[in-house]
Amino acid sequence: MNKRVVVHKQASPNWSNPALPAAFMKMFISISLLLLLFLPQYGTESTASTTAMAVEGNQYSYIVRIEGILDASPKSSTNAIHICSAVVLSPTWTITAAHCVAFIYNMNAEQPASGQRSPVIRLGHTPPPADGKPPNDVVNIQEGYKHPGYRDFSAGGTRDLRNDVGMLRTDPIAIKDYAKISSADFTSMIGVTAKALGYRPPSSGTNGTAAQLQSSDVLIVECSSRSEMYPSLCAASQCGSGRGAACAGDAGGALLAAPGVVAITSRHAAHLCRAAVVPDPSAVGIFVPLSPYITWIANFILYVH
Template identity: 30%
Template sequence: MRGIQPRVASLQNSSSLCHMCGATLLSPTFALTAAHCVTKDTDQYVLQLNNYCSHGDVPPKAEVLQIIKHPLYNPITRAHDVAMLRIALHLSDVTWLSHSLLPTFTFGLSGECTIYGYGYKEVDAGITSERLSAGTLRIVSLDECTAALGPYAAPRHDSGMMCAVGDGVDACQGDSGGPLFCSGSIQAVSSHGISCAVPGLPAVYTSVGPHLQWIRELMRDD
């Protein structure tokens, strides 16, 4: 289904403007994405707000000024797969970004959540979407995730990661870095999985909770 969430941006290659990953604007100066999405210099990326209702034909963009990966990020295991982007948003009105998306609670997270992304609609199509899509997922325990994915693919308990599964709905290529919203707050960032939308097979997300203090300190120091 189509998603209505203007703060979910498309992280693009600044030269080709090809979509690479998702990102979420936390404020006029910071966006949140997955660390594995940003492996190059800052001038190689631009954020495009495809879902922002603008009067012109071209969606507004944000310049990436700095990439700050989590200090515990491990590119091999994908543990702590999260990064903050310091941005310059080229919009005169930023009041719509004043509401905080960060959660006030992170313990006992369960139930249904909504994932947003511009990624592949079909795993074999190889085409990302300019329109934001949304899907409903269910949070699963790390034990249930390990039973489904196996001990090597599933995240460790100390990795800052979590798992979620959908009924024919899943994150896919191009959705990495996009948000998982639960009860109106961003509780996770799409990280990785095995294929897309395989029945009963969870995908792995970076949990915002264990990284909340790090995120807030960066935003407070700005």
């Protein structure tokens, strides 16, 4: 596989047909809202533990992994690197964090020819076979877009991001269910229980390709006034126990609450990722709410070809 991804650093959709009627957009929004009424009620049950649990079966099949695979050994799971998590919205459009798109764009900058990688989406929750022979679960990423307002002011080990949301155009992804974005104003979600989902290696020494989808029950809280991220939602561990902290690799994963995907993971709490007990209940992770970006996201799905 030698196809390089084309990444637009900051972009809004290029309209292939700017004369499309506004009525079509109104119809799309109406249908989307109708579908949201029939989604499962995520995060409506109270829980006393936020221990991250591996997700079994095909549940949440729309939450996927972004990997970099060596061009010299396409589709091999042995030499792949885990980059981020992502959420599939349609057969050809997947959402993730903008800083994940930036990593994809730069990952080959200083690599020799033998180390060049292509970005892919890997489907399925279970790790690849030990012999490195994967099933047909790898989909090429063709283009990546960061939000035009994305800014990275990170310095001194402190992550400081603005509008950390990005879109990936992929080869067709065929799954049973695609994710739906909640249209609820994110400020109204404070105090709601939710599920934080993303892929993380089971141990610090494990190859990123062995990442398994993990689910943690959390409480959506207002971020501290000291938060460097904007816009943002924060999640707290309930009762201060269990491992609810987001880990590296979770970035781009989903924060689910009724009636759909409320936010995606932006910043993880590295020092708390593998802690048995989370001492600061409001420090388990920072998420980018999606309600401010619904129009931007819909424009890609409807009009970009």
